[in-house]
Amino acid sequence: MPIQLIGFLLVAPALAVVLLLFIVPLVSSVTGAFDVGGAFGFGNFTKALDLYSGDILFTLVIVLLSSALIGLFSVMIGGYLTLGTNARAVAILRWIYRWPLFIPFIVVGQILRTFLAKNGLMNNIFIELGLMTPAAAMSFLDWRGIVVAFVWKQTPFVTLLLAGAMASIDQSTIEAARNLGAKRVRILIEIVLPQVRQTLLVGLILSFVTMMSVLSVPLMINAQSPTMITANMAFRINAHGDYGVANALGLISLLMTSVAAIVYLRQTMREHSQ
Amino acid sequence: MNAFLEVSDARVFYGSNEVLKGVNLAVDKGEFVALLGSSGCGKTTLLRSIAGFNTPTFGAIRVGGRDVTRLPPDKRGMALVFQSYALWPHMTVDQNIGYGLKLRGAPKAAVGERVAEIKRLLGLEAFGARKPANLSGGQRQRVALGRALAIQPDILLLDEPLSNLDARIRLTVRHEISALQRRLGITAVHVTHDREEAMVMADRIVILNNGEVAQVGTPEEVYNHPTSDFVAAFMGAENLLDLSGGTSGDRIEIASNAFNSSAVVSARGRELSGPLNARFRGESVQLSEETGDASSMRDEGFLTLSGIVEQTSYPGGLWRHVIALGPAHVIADSPRTFAIGQRVSIRIPEAALFLFPKR
Numbered sequence: 149m150p151i152q153l154i155g156f157l158l159v160a161p162a163l164a165v166v167l168l169l170f171i172v173p174l175v176s177s178v179t180g181a182f183d184v185g186g187a188f189g190f191g192n193f194t195k196a197l198d199l200y201s202g203d204i205l206f207t208l209v210i211v212l213l214s215s216a217l218i219g220l221f222s223v224m225i226g227g228y229l230t231l232g233t234n235a236r237a238v239a240i241l242r243w244i245y246r247w248p249l250f251i252p253f254i255v256v257g258q259i260l261r262t263f264l265a266k267n268g269l270m271n272n273i274f275i276e277l278g279l280m281t282p283a284a285a286m287s288f289l290d291w292r293g294i295v296v297a298f299v300w301k302q303t304p305f306v307t308l309l310l311a312g313a314m315a316s317i318d319q320s321t322i323e324a325a326r327n328l329g330a331k332r333v334r335i336l337i338e339i340v341l342p343q344v345r346q347t348l349l350v351g352l353i354l355s356f357v358t359m360m361s362v363l364s365v366p367l368m369i370n371a372q373s374p375t376m377i378t379a380n381m382a383f384r385i386n387a388h389g390d391y392g393v394a395n396a397l398g399l400i401s402l403l404m405t406s407v408a409a410i411v412y413l414r415q416t417m418r419e420h421s422q
Numbered sequence: 423m424n425a426f427l428e429v430s431d432a433r434v435f436y437g438s439n440e441v442l443k444g445v446n447l448a449v450d451k452g453e454f455v456a457l458l459g460s461s462g463c464g465k466t467t468l469l470r471s472i473a474g475f476n477t478p479t480f481g482a483i484r485v486g487g488r489d490v491t492r493l494p495p496d497k498r499g500m501a502l503v504f505q506s507y508a509l510w511p512h513m514t515v516d517q518n519i520g521y522g523l524k525l526r527g528a529p530k531a532a533v534g535e536r537v538a539e540i541k542r543l544l545g546l547e548a549f550g551a552r553k554p555a556n557l558s559g560g561q562r563q564r565v566a567l568g569r570a571l572a573i574q575p576d577i578l579l580l581d582e583p584l585s586n587l588d589a590r591i592r593l594t595v596r597h598e599i600s601a602l603q604r605r606l607g608i609t610a611v612h613v614t615h616d617r618e619e620a621m622v623m624a625d626r627i628v629i630l631n632n633g634e635v636a637q638v639g640t641p642e643e644v645y646n647h648p649t650s651d652f653v654a655a656f657m658g659a660e661n662l663l664d665l666s667g668g669t670s671g672d673r674i675e676i677a678s679n680a681f682n683s684s685a686v687v688s689a690r691g692r693e694l695s696g697p698l699n700a701r702f703r704g705e706s707v708q709l710s711e712e713t714g715d716a717s718s719m720r721d722e723g724f725l726t727l728s729g730i731v732e733q734t735s736y737p738g739g740l741w742r743h744v745i746a747l748g749p750a751h752v753i754a755d756s757p758r759t760f761a762i763g764q765r766v767s768i769r770i771p772e773a774a775l776f777l778f779p780k781r
Contacts, residue, residue: 320508323475328522328573329496342512 181395192396199380199393204400206374210291211359214298215352221299222306222351226344227336229307230314231322242311249304256301257368264288264296264369293369294376298359305358306351313347314340346415353412357405377401424487426451426609427472427577432481434467441467442478443633449577454603454610456624458617460656464633465613466581472611473502473579485576500577501570505585507562509554515541515565516550522573540568543602560591567599571606578603580612584619596622617657621645629653651699651778659701659776661752663727667777668695674777676700676725681747683719683726687772697780700725705740706774709756712765725775727752727768731760 184191197204225245232238248256263269266287274280288296317340325339341348366376377397384394425448434442442464449455457465470476472483474495482491490498501522509518519540520533528536541547544564554562563583570578583599584592600623603610614620620627621641629636629644637644637653648654655662667676669689676698678684716728732751733744740755745766754768 318506318508320504320506321510323495324502324504324508324510324569325521326475327473327495327500327502328569329525330521334525339510342510 177395177398180391181399183392183395192392193400196393196396196400200377200397202374203377203380204397206291207360207376207378207401208404210294210298210376211356214295214302214359215356217295217299218303218306218355219348219352221303222310223336223341223348225303225307226310226314227332227340229311230340231332231336245307246304248301249308251301252364253297253301253362254364254368256297257365260293260297260300261289261368264293289369290372291370291374294365297365297369298362302355302359306348306355309347309351310344313344317343346419349415350412353408356408360401360405425449426453426486427611428482428484429468429472430482430484432468432471432478432483434464434471434476434478441633442471444481445630445633445635447628447635447638449609449611451609452607454600454612454623454625456612456614456620456627457630458614458620458627458656459630459636460615463630465615465630468630469502469579469581469611469613472577473500474498498577499575500579501573501575502579502581503566503570503583505582507554507566507583507586509562509565509569511554514551514553515546515557518554518565519568519572522569526573536572540572543571544568559587560595563587563595567602571608576609578608578610580610582613582615584614584616592619599623629656631656646773648701648776651701651776651781654701654776654778659703661702661704661754663700663702663747663750663752664780665698665700665777666696667698669693678717678719680717681727681729681750683716683721685721685725687723687725687775687777692777694777694779699778699780701776701778702770702774704742704753705755706771707754708769709743709754709760710767710769711760712767716767723772725770725772727770729766729768731762731764731766734759734762 181192182188182190225241229238229242229245232241251259261268264287265271266285266289268287270288271280271285275282275285321339321343322335325335330339361378362376363378363382366379367382370376371379377400381394381397381401384390384397427447427449429445429447432442432445432447433440445464445468447455447468457468459465467476471478474490474493474497477492482489484490485498485500495502510521513521516534516537520537523533523536537550538547541550544567546561546564546568549557549561549565554565557565563586566583580599584595587595596619612620612623624641626638626640627644628638631652636656637649639647644653645657648657648659663682665676665679665682667674669675669692672689673686674689674692674694676682676685676687712728716726719726727745727747729745729747729752731743732746735742736759740757741759743754743756743760743766745752745754745768752768760766
């Protein structure tokens with residue numbers, strides 16, 4: 149048997165899996181987006197934009213806002229883990245910050261639903277403490293609830309990557325800055341962060357793509373309009389059997405994540421070329 | 423004692439492990455002191471304690487009479503040059519050098535002026551816009567030095583700054599650093615494990631062993647008058663003999679042995695008796711063909727050994743011989759080579775023979 153054929157046979161099973169489970173459904177979903185009553189057309193897209201352009205914008209804003217907050221919190225936590233001087237506080241934080249990683253999105257949604265509702269745990273605590281009157285209680289189960297859920301769930305993931313990168317930079321670069329008189333916040337922003345910015349960017353992009361694909365959180369927390377397009381897609385299929393518009397929304401979502409993917413690929417290419 | 427930088431009875435623990443066991447050190451203004459020792463002797467710990475990155479559990483550190491033991495690193499008027507250089511990879515050479523001034527809130531124009539001055543001083547004019555990744559080892563080392571000097575510290579601390587350089591560059595950088603230090607009149611403390619580096623660069627050498635100061639002195643003193651067996655060995659007197667002898671008046675009488683003559687050497691204040699450790703350097707002896715059995719000779723002002731050449735090599739300058747004295751071996755250098763198997767006499771002048779009580 150020629151060597152090329154053996155090579156092909158060896159990769160064939162993996163190739164078949166990729167082809168059948170990934171490429172074929174993707175292609176059929178893409179072609180399905182342009183399928184209007186059996187003919188090629190942009191009908192699904194005009195309909196999707198007519199009905200859901202508000203939701204598309206809503207999704208983009210929510211995910212970008214969440215990414216920004218995740219970035220901020222992960223830098224703060226990672227920075228404290230790296231530069232904190234109170235060994236016990238650092239140990240406690242290191243032990244505790246990863247917990248949300250192991251909680252599924254649906255459970256996060258459920259927890260926050262009971263926590264953030266109008267008569268939920270958070271408002272009850274505020275009322276009990278006398279910080280708020282029962283009349284002033286309001287529900288956070290809207291865009292704010294989604295952002296809280298995303299940030300709560302994704303910050304540990306980005307922090308995990310970031311804290312690892314921060315721990316592996318040359319610690320004497322931090323001491324050199326201290327030696328010249330830099331305070332901790334300044335060291336974090338001017339010395340540590342610039343050395344780990346690529347890791348932060350990669351973490352945020354992966355997190356962006358994850359949030360774009362979450363259905364359970366918007367369904368649990370924000371079952372109203374506007375909502376995220378994942379919920380719209382589920383609704384088109386479950387309530388109307390309308391695969392055309394669902395596919396069109398899927399393609400729009402894919403376009404958003406591919407912008408992130410391009411940034412990610414360019415970043416990794418640049419790292420490899422160094 | 424009015425030293426500029428003073429460490430008194432500094433004790434540092436890592437966990438239950440005592441790394442510095444009560445170290446005293448006094449450095450005058452403008453002096454260049456080398457902390458010399460093998461790895462794990464506590465020299466870097468001592469430097470980091472001076473710099474303010476470790477706080478000694480006991481003892482004090484004073485600069486110009488002011489206690490700085492509990493002050494943060496930047497309030498001590500010191501700048502540290504790190505072994506790894508610790509340059510900030512995302513900043514250019516100019517930014518690295520100017521960062522300390524920027525932190526002190528110096529106006530931009532003043533920072534630029536000082537950075538230009540430092541670059542001129544260190545021959546870095548052409549590299550201001552480069553990042554550290556695009557510099558050679560020697561250039562990085564100079565940037566690290568420039569970054570420390572830019573803030574005009576009273577004391578410059580150097581943590582093995584030459585150990586990451588190629589051997590050839592290291593030799594020139596040694597002289598550059600000590601010339602610069604003299605020109606600026608800055609007080610410097612330099613950590614190294616390289617004996618020659620310490621000898622060439624420093625005004626005074628502090629030899630550390632196992633968390634304690636073993637000896638302090640000028641390069642000439644520690645080289646020619648080691649006060650302990652450890653210092654003698656560390657300063658290159660690796661040849662070790664077991665002798666026995668006793669002191670009478672200002673003379674030490676060494677008893678003859680199977681491989682050595684009986685000898686009388688001046689005591690120079692030493693009181694020795696019983697078993698002795700004798701150390702000498704291979705290059706400070708005279709090698710000759712054996713003229714008679716050493717054990718039957720009686721020498722004054724030197725000691726004679728007799729042995730058999732086992733191995734020769736030419737490291738450059740002198741021939742090196744490994745000579746067997748029964749089960750023991752010593753190394754001796756000579757301008758001419760002796761054949762393997764030949765019986766030879768080794769004559770050690772008393773000034774080159776270091777005697778210590780055997781422990």
